[in-house]
Amino acid sequence: MTIPLYLTALLSLPEGAPFPITKEEVLRRFIAAHEQEARRAAALHVVALGFLQDYLNDLALFATTTANTAITDINARRSVAETARVLVDDGQITISTQPDTLLDTLVSNHVLTRSGDRPGYSFQHQQFQEWYASHHVEGLMLQAVSDPAAREKLKVDVLDQRPWEEAVLFAVERSALGDNVHKAACSTAIHAAFEVDPVLAGEMIFRASDDVWAPIATAMRNLPEQWHAPGKVDRAVRFMIASGRPEFGDLIWPLISHPNSQVHLPALRAAKRFRPSVLGNDASARIAALPPEIRKNVLHEIALHGGIDGLDLATAIAKTDSDPDVKATVVDALSFRRADRHVADLLADAGDATYDILAEKGHLDDIAVDAVQQELRRAGERRKVAGISHFQRLRTLVHAPVGDDHDTEVTETVAEMEIDRKRDGEMHLLYEARKRYPEALAKGLLRRVREHRELFYGADDILAAAGFALEDGALLGIALEETNRHDDRAEAAASVLGPNAVGRLIDAYLAAGKVVRDASGQYNQAAGDRYHGLRDRIGHTPGASLVDAVQTRAVSADNEEIVQLAELFSRETYGDEKRARPFNVEGLAAIGVLAREWAERMLVTGDEKRLRVATIATMMSRAPSVEHLPFLKRMLNDNLRRYRAFREQATASGWKDRDAVHEAQHPNMHEYQRAFLAIKAPETAALMREYLTDEYFGELAARVLAFQWFEANEPKDDNKFRSGEDFSRVEERREARAADPAATSAEAEAIFGAIETLIVVGSSDAQVKLAVALGIVGARLPHGQRDATIQKLVSLAPRQARAALLLSLVLSGEDINIKLVADGIAETFEAAEKETWILTQSDAYQLRAWLRLLPIAKPATDLPAIVRGLPDAQREPRMLEEMVGGLSSSSSDDAEGVVFTFAEEDPRQVGLGRWCRLLPK
Secondary structure, eight states: OOOOHHHHHHHTSOTTOOOOOSHHHHHHHHHHHHHHSHHHHHHHHHHHTTOHHHHHHHHHHHHHHTTOSOEEHHHHHHHHHHHHHHHHHTTSOSSOOOHHHHHHHHHHHSSEEEOSSSSEEEESSHHHHHHHHHHHHHHHHHHHTTOHHHHHHIIIIIITOGGGHHHHHHHHHHHHTSOHHHHHHHHHHHHHHHHHOHHHHHHHHHHSOHHHHGGGHHHHHHHHHHHOOTTOOOHHHHHHHHHTOGGGHHHHHHHHTOSOHHHHHHHHTSSSSBOGGGGOTTHHHHHHTSOHHHHHHHHHHHHHHBOHHHHHHHHHHHHTOSOHHHHHHHHHHHHHTTOHHHHHHHHTTOOHHHHHHHHHHOOOTTOOOHHHHHHHHHHHHHHHHHOOOHHHHHHHHHTSOTTOOOHHHHHHHHHHSOOOTTOHHHHHHHHHHHHHOHHHHHHHHHHHHHTTOOOOTTHHHHHHHTTOOBOOHHHHHHHHOOOOSSOHHHHHHHTTBOHHHHHHHHHHHHHHHTTSBOTTOOBOHHHHHHHHHHHHHHTTSOHHHHHHHHHHHHTTOOHHHHHHHHHHTTOOOTTOGGGOOOOOHHHHHHHHHHHHHHHHHHHHHSSOOHHHHHHHHHHHHHSOOGGGHHHHHHHHHHHHHHHHHHHHHHHHTTSOOHHHHHHHTOOOOHHHHHHHHHSOSHHHHHHHHTTTTOTTTHHHHHHHHHHHHHHHHSOOOOOTTOOSOOOTTHHHHHHHHHHOTTOBOHHHHHHHHHHHHHSSTTOOHHHHHHHHHHHHHHTTSOBOOOHHHHHHHHHHSOHHHHHHHHHHHHHTTOOOBHHHHHHHHHHHHHHHTTOTHHHHSGGGHHHHHHHTTGGGSBOGGGHHHHHHTSOGGGGSHHHHHHHHHHGGGOOOTTHHHHHHHHHHHOTTSOOHHHHHHHSOO
């Protein structure tokens, strides 16, 4: 077995040498002992002439700067040759050694090694590389004390680069134990690091000494106080915990002791390591006084995420704790960390109750402590005598050795156990059981459905995933029960039904639909609830069963029933794939055939309601196919023709004809757009080009074209919960546009071609409105050089549409003049004088649309004055939050100055740490 590096270093120390207290000192002593060994020392001196560290420092500098652990032959020779040249120029040596000779000597006698598929060099361990590189960091730290340029270089080249983190920490540890000059340099470096990465600054503080902390303590304490939002687990909390400084204890303790686990658990996990020292000298007493549930969580997390000090603290507190559940919880964390010594210490005086809990969990077999194993065996015997609960039995089965056959036992246990939805441990255990015994768990749940036992959230999904298709009268009866609209048991029963049973469910659904309204049109609430409840339950049925059942009823269905059946295929999963009841390939093909047949029937009728026809378009979007396009085109044309007629009729009546007005208020266009979006094919794009100049579908057609371009050319955005506009790729698009200003796309060419036909002399207001809407869509795509057209669109666009158009231009990589934004803001305030709701309701979205453009417009230097001119109510932090975030995407060289101007003028906006994250890289 390989001996760990640090243990090797400790074993290499001379006898009687003081024990190192930092990682850096361990390495330093190891390397010193290594170099002093007589055979190596002679060989190294011959070639390095006493400047061995200079050569290794520069090699480490090169590797770390390039974020590599390997250096090619060429670069290694170049590095040592450059080092030798500097030494010659400085008069330190007169004749340099050949690079290959020096490198071979370092490989044979020091910490360098040959490595890689391509010939090259690397340090025997990455920590050696980082230790040597730390001397470069130390040099910059010393210069930074009195040289602003060196301080900036330290921030940009080192502190803001992740590969340098360990080298920085080594430099801090060494400097913190040095003289006053080195300690002052360390303090300065920590302050600089806070301006770049506060969490790194926290790690540096933890590695430093009290002498380093003292000069900066007040400033460092004040900064998180300004930055931290009380009660929130924010980045300031991560900094404070990383620092380990007890001065932050009064800010951290309210979070650690918070009764809500959604607060104290994230706080304990905020940093890579929880540093108990941040809680102060009385941490043990304070934690021991917490309520049991909080105390259990706090100790578990400290043991799990702390260093050796965390293990010691959690063990010491738990050892004297009177609650056996607290003890057992801490043992869980300690055993996961393989802290056997701490486990033995904690359990030395533990009572039977603690061992009974541990024996139930059954995962401490690998703790190599005889006393612990003996007590666990005794606890196991006690459990056998007393009998165990279903929950305990299931836990044992879940953790049983792999390969044992326990399916029957799992089914019986799941079928009969008491389930309490409020007990998270039971729910988690059931999901664990699913991973190992999916079929057995499903069979147990099916018995629970039949026997009217309590279910849990997601039980219906587990049953659906099992692939049952049962023609079972009892289960059908459960699915048909007249209970609440959302009935877990009825939905679970529906999830396993076969085609015939699903058909019976559909028959009941269609029958219920006929009595929702009486002959006079009056709505029956109870009948409506029954109708919608049955539709929800059908939505839980297996996809194959549903397709078969609908096919059987398709021929005899009238148009009203066709719509109802089509809606069954349009069931939503709201993005939760685990809750979906997917249709297989054959099922999707069958749905497509039905959709086309029903579309033909609707079109032949000639006067079918537009909403009913649109339902078939929605059905087509669930089973997309190029074969749908001719039918969608006919349906859309019919919809557009009749919609125009209704609008004309409503206008002619002065908008008093109720039926015409109702139809005019419901275009039913988005159903067709969704279908076209789903059919991702060149044929769809060709069809959309035909509609670009249509007053009522042109914008939607353009959006389909844009969607196809983005799908084909842009990376997928995995951030589903992003708030505000995404400017993350703006810089990349600016660079692409600068490299090739004429670059365009077929989609943009089609859209702008339509725009040109709409903004000719004599164009109607409707045509201009459509042209602007098309411009908003087309401007987001690569669109070449269309300055004249875009300027005309900007001049024609009303205020709100103009903001959207400018945003599209920015997102495509174009620069916009900040005066356009300032004018839009002024117009918004002018409009608000008459329509006060613009600023007081709907989150002032019209103003926000302009504010978000400020940080990415040019020149950035005008931005502070524009914000300064806003009324006080519109300069609140919540109003400017999105604008502040956008500063990180500014391409202006003045953006950093703007950030600090804001920080100086209005400290309310945000603490220093947040502004640092906004600085352009």
